[in-house]
Amino acid sequence: MDRTAPAIEITGLHKSYGGFQALRGIDLTVARGERVVVCGPSGSGKSTMIRCINQLEEHDSGTIRVLGTVLDGRLASLDEIRREVGMVFQQFNLFPHMTVLENCTLAPMLVRRLPRAEAEATAMRFLEKVRIPEQAQKYPAQLSGGQQQRVAIARALCMEPQIMLFDEPTSALDPEMIAEVLDVMVTLAQEGMTMVCVTHEMGFARKVADRVIFMDRGEIIEAAPPGQFFSAPQNDRTRQFLSQVLGH
Amino acid sequence: MTQTTPTRAVPRRRGLWRRLRHDYAATPAAALVTLVCGTILVAIAWTLIDWAILRATFDPAAGREACRAAGGACWPVIAARWRVILFGLYPYDEQWRAALACLVVAAVILLSCLPRMWGLGRLAAIWATGTALFYLLMRGGLFGLTPVNEQQWGGLPLTLFVFVATAVIGMPMAIVLALMRRSSLPGIAIPAGLLIDAIRSLPLLSILFTCAIVLPLVLPDFLIGEKLYRVVFGAALFFAAYQAEIIRGGFQAIPRGQEEAAKALGLGWRQRLVRILLPQAFRLALPATINQFVIAFMETALIVVVGFMDLLASANTAFRTGEWTFAHVEVYAFIAAIYFAFVFGLSRYGAFLEARMDAGQQRS
Numbered sequence: 001m002d003r004t005a006p007a008i009e010i011t012g013l014h015k016s017y018g019g020f021q022a023l024r025g026i027d028l029t030v031a032r033g034e035r036v037v038v039c040g041p042s043g044s045g046k047s048t049m050i051r052c053i054n055q056l057e058e059h060d061s062g063t064i065r066v067l068g069t070v071l072d073g074r075l076a077s078l079d080e081i082r083r084e085v086g087m088v089f090q091q092f093n094l095f096p097h098m099t100v101l102e103n104c105t106l107a108p109m110l111v112r113r114l115p116r117a118e119a120e121a122t123a124m125r126f127l128e129k130v131r132i133p134e135q136a137q138k139y140p141a142q143l144s145g146g147q148q149q150r151v152a153i154a155r156a157l158c159m160e161p162q163i164m165l166f167d168e169p170t171s172a173l174d175p176e177m178i179a180e181v182l183d184v185m186v187t188l189a190q191e192g193m194t195m196v197c198v199t200h201e202m203g204f205a206r207k208v209a210d211r212v213i214f215m216d217r218g219e220i221i222e223a224a225p226p227g228q229f230f231s232a233p234q235n236d237r238t239r240q241f242l243s244q245v246l247g248h
Numbered sequence: 249m250t251q252t253t254p255t256r257a258v259p260r261r262r263g264l265w266r267r268l269r270h271d272y273a274a275t276p277a278a279a280l281v282t283l284v285c286g287t288i289l290v291a292i293a294w295t296l297i298d299w300a301i302l303r304a305t306f307d308p309a310a311g312r313e314a315c316r317a318a319g320g321a322c323w324p325v326i327a328a329r330w331r332v333i334l335f336g337l338y339p340y341d342e343q344w345r346a347a348l349a350c351l352v353v354a355a356v357i358l359l360s361c362l363p364r365m366w367g368l369g370r371l372a373a374i375w376a377t378g379t380a381l382f383y384l385l386m387r388g389g390l391f392g393l394t395p396v397n398e399q400q401w402g403g404l405p406l407t408l409f410v411f412v413a414t415a416v417i418g419m420p421m422a423i424v425l426a427l428m429r430r431s432s433l434p435g436i437a438i439p440a441g442l443l444i445d446a447i448r449s450l451p452l453l454s455i456l457f458t459c460a461i462v463l464p465l466v467l468p469d470f471l472i473g474e475k476l477y478r479v480v481f482g483a484a485l486f487f488a489a490y491q492a493e494i495i496r497g498g499f500q501a502i503p504r505g506q507e508e509a510a511k512a513l514g515l516g517w518r519q520r521l522v523r524i525l526l527p528q529a530f531r532l533a534l535p536a537t538i539n540q541f542v543i544a545f546m547e548t549a550l551i552v553v554v555g556f557m558d559l560l561a562s563a564n565t566a567f568r569t570g571e572w573t574f575a576h577v578e579v580y581a582f583i584a585a586i587y588f589a590f591v592f593g594l595s596r597y598g599a600f601l602e603a604r605m606d607a608g609q610q611r612s
């Protein structure tokens with residue numbers, strides 16, 4: 001793994017489902033430590049794009065390089081990449097048959113081959129970081145949505161990834177729980193984690209993003225630092241979208 | 249929100265009479281239904297008790313005449329014929345071996361029901377030891393035990409053996425078939441689907457006949473083996489076809505995000521299967537699986553048609569001889585009690601498993 005390569009380099013990425021082109025030529029480079037927020041209307045390909053980064057979706061053409069390793073469909077490179085890329089989903093996807101602690105120690109023990117004691121110590125450290133160490137012995141269904149999502153973040157962090165992907169992490173949450181999840185994400189961003197977040201939380205984007213990217217119909221329409229993105233959007237579709245999500 | 253609190257609403261205390269009235273006689277029509285059903289139930293219960301206990305004959309030495317005179321159940325038939333009922337044609341002097349073999353099977357089943365034994369290594373060790381012991385006891389030929397041919401096995405040990413072997417061979421086959429049918433490679437999924445559908449469209453009887461009678465005609469000699477094992481294999485295949493569909497149903501009920509989350513964490517195919525998918529699929533399939541076990545247990549009685557004396561068949565012979573022909577109801581009641589104890593234990597165990605797996609994790 002190349003220590004100096006950018007975190008993510010995507011060039012000419014295409015992906016279609018049947019005849020439908022979900023991504024049509026995405027180019028995107030994310031530097032190490034950079035925080036990128038991706039927004040765009042529903043169905044514009046945001047999920048598809050970030051799911052290509054850890055190959056939950058296989059792309060049709062174009063190249064994806066993560067931490068210098070090309071994702072070419074070989075299993076070895078796939079394993080290597082998934083270990084370094086954490087992901088948080090809209091639906092949390094915690095394992096319901098395991099306690100919070102087991103959710104957090106599973107992958108470190110199986111994939112990183114950490115001894116149990118060490119994996120549990122790491123898990124407790126990250127559960128403290130997301131501020132729910134006292135829930136470690138509970139099952140996911142016993143937690144609120146916001147708590148579940150924070151566990152999901154801790155679970156991903158326990159693999160000590162270099163990159164974190166978030167796919168609308170607050171969209172399934174009741175409004176009063178959004179803040180607790182965003183707080184955790186802000187902390188993470190301030191500590192220098194490389195992050196790609198699909199979200200419509202524009203406050204979050206303003207606060208932590210280095211760059212905001214607007215996607216529509218499988219293409220990146222606009223990419224700019226948040227100040228410029230929100231005050232002086234260049235493209236009509238961006239302006240229209242912003243007026244919808246910002247409500248003016 | 250999925251937040252749950254451990255406290256439950258405490259039921260308001262009410263008088264027993266008021267509660268009964270509310271539950272069973274809220275309206276005149278409900279009261280009438282309760283009255284009619286209650287009367288029928290009491291009448292049935294009374295008849296049974298009267299027959300099985302009050303007017304029954306328990307003296308083991310009593311014969312037909314004494315029973316006739318008393319008018320109730322004639323339990324001495326069990327005292328006189330229990331060894332035929334339980335062990336069938338197994339040589340009389342060796343029946344202690346058959347009894348021990350039953351205990352071995354019971355012990356193995358009970359041990360594997362304990363959650364602390366749940367590990368591939370432990371279960372494999374228990375079952376390997378248990379099977380070896382069972383076979384040694386029943387078959388003999390070693391350590392000075394007289395050899396007893398499989399054709400002479402009968403009664404409870406045979407029923408237990410066929411059931412346990414069917415489940416132990418059938419369950420892994422079911423998992424493999426279910427996984428194959430789920431495969432994204434048509435070359436694997438289609439043959440598995442065809443096999444499952446083919447077996448499910450055949451009656452168990454025809455499969456047992458095929459294994460017992462047709463296979464020896466078409467297989468090379470070294471593959472034929474003992475008839476009992478061919479029949480068990482047929483029963484296991486039948487079990488596996490149904491159980492595979494039950495497991496596949498469990499798989500399908502797992503949200504897609506589960507496997508994606510496991511992939512994103514870097515878990516490999518085997519780890520995802522063993523740690524994430526199978527436990528959830530089994531939990532979701534548990535009620536149907538217990539049902540399938542119960543059916544498989546009942547269906548062991550079918551092996552009688554290919555010449556084996558299972559529990560039901562040996563019970564049939566128990567009252568066929570001379571003096572006891574009149575006492576078939578008592579004999580059937582006796583084996584019904586055995587079947588009931590077994591199946592009831594199975595379903596209670598299923599309930600225990602469900603409660604245990606659900607502990608704290610009401611699924612949303």
Ligand SMILES: Nc1ncnc2c1ncn2[C@@H]1O[C@H](COP(=O)(O)OP(=O)(O)O)[C@@H](O)[C@H]1O
Nearest residue numbers: 017020022040041042043044045046047048049
């Ligand atoms: N598995 C799939 N099969 C077919 N079409 C899909 C699939 N996943 C996504 N799509 C389509 O691709 C487009 C982009 O989807 P997605 O990336 O989920 O959008 P977004 O996350 O921006 O809402 C949508 O039109 C969607 O219908």
Ligand SMILES: [Mg+2]
Nearest residue numbers: 046047048168
């Ligand atoms: Mg999406």
